[in-house]
Amino acid sequence: MSGQIYVFSGPSGAGKSTLIKALRERVPKLGYSVSHTSRAPRHNEVNGVDYHFVDREGFNRMIEKGAFVEWANVYHDLYGTSFSGLIDQVDQDIDVILDLDIQGAKNIREHFKDSVLTYILPPSLKVLEKRLRERDTDDSDIIDTRIESAYDELKSCTWYDYIIVNKDLQKAVGDAESIIRSDRRRTSHAFPKIKEMLNL
Secondary structure, rough: OOOEEEEOOOOOOOHHHHHHHHHHHHHHOOOOOEEEEEEOOOOOOOEEOOOEEEHHHHHHHHHHOOOOEEEEEOOEEEEOOOOEHHHHHOOOOOOEEEEEHHHHHHHHHHHHHOOOOEEOOOHHHHHHHHHHHHHOOOOOOHHHHHHHHHHHHHOOOOHHHOOOOOOOHHHHHHHHHHHHHHHOOOOOOOOHHHHHHHHO
């Protein structure tokens, strides 16, 4: 036996980090691979819990050593999933959640064909913009770029297995738990595909 890998992606502001945190509280046996990043911590982020924060030079050394199963450059910051943080848990038959961007999800799917990919959406792009502006961590130009990128992702990520619209957090967490439970039993699940949601 080996653990299953569940990747959750979505545009910045979709609420995937909050959803994953609530999901892990509801299903405590789930593993979690904490990503490494070269960006500075945001307010209330804890090293080793939210991310492993390393400087860019240290991150590049890890790349050279082949420490990452996947890594990507996102808005000029580096993010990566280490082999040790992921494989150790999978080998112990622990189901592992990953919080990754769309490129990271593609990389994981290439390495782990049976990984399950779920895309998290806000109810609309207007809601996404509102959340990003209220978060107050980026300037207006970066927010505009994030919104444009979110729209582009919607058109290009139709290869995800499932989609969850994060309008109500508790419902979204319940949907995520249902996906994990149904996929672990290898039964079908009636969640809409991205193609059906492009009119948001």
